Amino acid sequence: xxxxxxxxxxxxxxxxxxxxxxxxxxxxxxVEADQGDDRLGRLVQDPNCGVYVDSKEAVRRKAPDGExxxxxxxxxxxxxxxxxxxx
Ligand SMILES: [Zn+2]
Numbered sequence: 001x002x003x004x005x006x007x008x009x010x011x012x013x014x015x016x017x018x019x020x021x022x023x024x025x026x027x028x029x030x031v032e033a034d035q036g037d038d039r040l041g042r043l044v045q046d047p048n049c050g051v052y053v054d055s056k057e058a059v060r061r062k063a064p065d066g067e068x069x070x071x072x073x074x075x076x077x078x079x080x081x082x083x084x085x086x087x
Pocket of ligand 1: 048050
């Protein structure tokens with residue numbers, strides 16, 4: 001049963017290592033975390049044409065359910081025009 005014990009030991013060591021890493025840096029945000037800071041810029045989708053744009057470069061419009069980002073002023077106008085006509 002030498003191999004089994006070795007595997008169990010490796011698992012325990014890995015768990016301890018992960019736990020230690022987590023305890024060592026409790027406040028460091030993970031890379032996958034949502035980047036809520038707009039200064040950093042993030043990829044947002046234009047709801048009108050579906051193109052992805054950087055939030056820093058995007059045309060912003062206030063909407064009832066939040067802020068929307070568009071690739072251009074024309075797209076924003078078109079989107080709200082369509083919404084107004086219920087299409
Ligand atoms: Zn667009």
